[in-house]
Amino acid sequence: MQFFRQHWNYQLTMEAWCSNLVPQVADFWAHIVSNHSPQKIEFVGTLLIQISFFWIPAVFYLLLDIIVPSFSHRHKIQPASKQPTRQEIARCFAVVAQNQILSSVLHLALLSVASRAGSGSSYRIEKSLPNFAEIIRDVVMSLLMREILFYYSHRLLHIPYLYVRIHKKHHRFTAPIGLAAQFAHPIEQIFANALPISLPPQLLHSHVLTFWLFLSYELFNTVTVHSGYDFFHNKAQMHDLHHEKFNLNYGSVGLLDWVHGTNKLEKRRSD
Ligand SMILES: [Zn+2]
Ligand SMILES: [Zn+2]
Numbered sequence: 001m002q003f004f005r006q007h008w009n010y011q012l013t014m015e016a017w018c019s020n021l022v023p024q025v026a027d028f029w030a031h032i033v034s035n036h037s038p039q040k041i042e043f044v045g046t047l048l049i050q051i052s053f054f055w056i057p058a059v060f061y062l063l064l065d066i067i068v069p070s071f072s073h074r075h076k077i078q079p080a081s082k083q084p085t086r087q088e089i090a091r092c093f094a095v096v097a098q099n100q101i102l103s104s105v106l107h108l109a110l111l112s113v114a115s116r117a118g119s120g121s122s123y124r125i126e127k128s129l130p131n132f133a134e135i136i137r138d139v140v141m142s143l144l145m146r147e148i149l150f151y152y153s154h155r156l157l158h159i160p161y162l163y164v165r166i167h168k169k170h171h172r173f174t175a176p177i178g179l180a181a182q183f184a185h186p187i188e189q190i191f192a193n194a195l196p197i198s199l200p201p202q203l204l205h206s207h208v209l210t211f212w213l214f215l216s217y218e219l220f221n222t223v224t225v226h227s228g229y230d231f232f233h234n235k236a237q238m239h240d241l242h243h244e245k246f247n248l249n250y251g252s253v254g255l256l257d258w259v260h261g262t263n264k265l266e267k268r269r270s271d
Contacts, residue, residue: 029127033125033127034127037120039115039120042123046107046212047104049212052216053216054181057178057220057223061178061223062178075230076229078228089179096182099184099193102189102190103194110122122198123206123208123211124205124206124208125208126207130207138201138210144255145203149200150196151250151252154192155250166185166188167188169183169185171243173226176227177228181222181223181226197214197218218252225240226240226243249262249264
């Protein structure tokens with residue numbers, strides 16, 4: 001009885017909290033939309049999401065080794081002998097920073113072209129918030145579309161001609177780290193990393209807040225699956241194994257690996 005009373009009180013507190021928070025967020029959002037151009041909102045918001053959900057978690061995973069070494073070693077998927085050196089990590093940092101600058105400059109250029117052509121943002125930017133059903137629909141659709149775009153572009157990059165010239169760079173980290181998620185050739189950065197995430201919400205004409213929600217998930221997910229840690233279990237192990245063995249687990253959510261029979265984690269692990 002005590003448990004149900006506590007649970008009920010907790011639910012009431014959550015509802016009160018949500019009913020207070022949503023109007024505040026709605027007011028804050030309406031204020032931003034009224035006072036800034038759609039291009040500025042899209043660019044600054046996207047950059048803030050990249051910093052919060054890519055750079056900060058990537059640096060956090062790197063620091064785990066220094067802050068809590070015993071915890072870090074307990075959760076590392078591959079042995080210490082395979083981990084990258086300090087020089088390799090520094091080089092990774094420089095390449096990823098270059099890719100971030102490239103993506104941001106291209107984003108700015110596209111927004112400027114769109115602005116001259118008389119259109120605002122690639123996403124829907126309006127004073128109202130997207131409703132819950134629309135958010136769920138667009139995120140699920142975007143996840144599926146991203147899986148298709150990423151799986152096939154990634155498999156294409158494993159064709160020997162493209163592998164040697166483009167994708168080999170990303171595979172340099174056979175024991176990856178979070179930051180190495182964007183350690184890639186510029187062509188790969190644009191066509192296999194950025195486009196499969198940014199295109200689906202544009203095609204669906206999603207609200208920009210829905211796009212940012214989807215982007216946050218995808219960035220945090222890609223940093224985590226490259227982190228080299230067994231957090232979120234199979235998720236990190238799947239892509240870690242792709243870096244270690246090359247010819248399996250090409251996708252993101254695992255759906256197309258299952259369809260094409262390239263999800264051979266269990267078989268490989270038990271070999
Ligand atoms: Zn990777
Ligand atoms: Zn690959």
